[in-house]
Each structure stands twice: as structure tokens, then as C-alpha cells.
Amino acid sequence: MKNKTKFQKLFKACKACKHSKPTVEFYGQRCAAGKRGYKSDRIYTSSECKICFRARTRRNGTAYRRNNRDKCRKGVARANRRVREEVISKYGNLCRCCGETNSLFLSIDHINNDGASRRDEQGTGWGLCYWIKRNNYPDDFQILCMNCNTGKARNKGVCPHVTRISQIDQVQQVSTPS
Numbered sequence: 205m206k207n208k209t210k211f212q213k214l215f216k217a218c219k220a221c222k223h224s225k226p227t228v229e230f231y232g233q234r235c236a237a238g239k240r241g242y243k244s245d246r247i248y249t250s251s252e253c254k255i256c257f258r259a260r261t262r263r264n265g266t267a268y269r270r271n272n273r274d275k276c277r278k279g280v281a282r283a284n285r286r287v288r289e290e291v292i293s294k295y296g297n298l299c300r301c302c303g304e305t306n307s308l309f310l311s312i313d314h315i316n317n318d319g320a321s322r323r324d325e326q327g328t329g330w331g332l333c334y335w336i337k338r339n340n341y342p343d344d345f346q347i348l349c350m351n352c353n354t355g356k357a358r359n360k361g362v363c364p365h366v367t368r369i370s371q372i373d374q375v376q377q378v379s380t381p382s
């Protein structure tokens with residue numbers, strides 16, 4: 205009798221694939237909440253072996269995502285937005301050039317204009333936001349508004365604001381000799 209219980213403990217038939225497998229191939233029962241499993245005499249209550257269990261849950265996950273496409277997409281969009289806001293606030297929450305603070309206008313700028321060459325490594329858009337967060341907010345990024353970012357890209361790496369400001373400065377210096 206003692207041997208029989210021992211045997212039952214060591215082997216068990218999987219309901220899904222019908223194979224008799226060692227009980228360690230089954231996920232164990234969780235006892236009370238917060239108390240995860242027993243140590244020595246763990247009870248294996250899962251009716252499927254781990255392989256079948258994983259296959260089924262993976263199928264379910266795929267089906268769930270297929271049936272709740274909008275919900276999943278919204279979840280991803282929310283996560284993306286949160287990361288973007290995090291990155292922007294880490295870099296000061298405003299355009300470094302003109303001071304624009306509306307986050308809808310803001311974008312992430314490669315200070316050294318090396319975005320194109322590092323695209324494979326860092327990605328673009330959301331991917332870049334995640335990369336920056338993963339890499340602990342490196343110094344070679346800044347926040348620029350879309351205007352300043354595009355202007356900088358079209359004006360050989362210097363925002364036209366800066367050129368204009370320095371021109372105004374020059375004009376003022378010339379016109380007001382002291």
C-alpha cells in the first residue's frame with residue numbers, strides 16, 4: 205500500500221497527451237494564497253503535463269489577442285505613451301531650443317545628429333523611447349519640438365532659430381556700437 209502511493213506520486217497520466225509522465229513534469233498545486241507549493245510532498249494536481257499546459261495556454265493567448273485585438277492594441281498604445289512621457293520628462297519636458305512645452309509638439313533629438321547611423325541599434329519612434337529608457341537616458345539626446353527638430357535637420361544640424369538669434373545679435377552689435 206505504501207509502495208502504491210509512492211508510485212502514484214512519481215508517475216501520472218497526462219489528460220491531454222495521454223502519456224504517463226513523472227510528476228515533476230506536471231505543474232504543482234498552489235496551496236493557500238501566498239504559499240506557493242509544498243516542499244517535499246508536493247501534490248501534483250494539474251491534469252496536463254507541463255508541455256501540454258504550455259501549449260494550451262499559448263494557444264489561448266493567441267486566441268485572446270485575436271479576439272480582443274482592440275483591447276490589446278490600446279494596452280500597447282498606453283504603454284508606449286507612458287514610456288514616451290517618461291523619456292520626455294527625463295530630458296526636461298520642453299524644447300531645448302524654443303521652449304515649447306506642449307508634449308504633442310515634442311520629439312526626441314540626437315544631439316550629435318547621428319540618428320540615421322544608429323537607427324539599427326536604437327530604433328526609431330517608440331522603439332527609440334524604449335531604447336533610451338533601457339540604456340538609462342544617455343546624454344546624447346535632447347528634447348526638441350517638431351519645428352526645431354526638422355529645422356535643425358534641414359539646416360545642417362543647427363536650428364534656424366539659433367542662426368536667426370545669432371544674426372539678430374550680430375545686427376544689434378553692429379547697429380549699437382558702444
Ligand SMILES: [Zn+2]
Pocket residue numbers: 218219220221222223252253254255256257
Ligand atoms: Zn501532455
Ligand SMILES: [Zn+2]
Pocket residue numbers: 299300301302303304348349350351352353
Ligand atoms: Zn522648439
Ligand SMILES: [Zn+2]
Pocket residue numbers: 301302351352355363364365366
Ligand atoms: Zn529652434
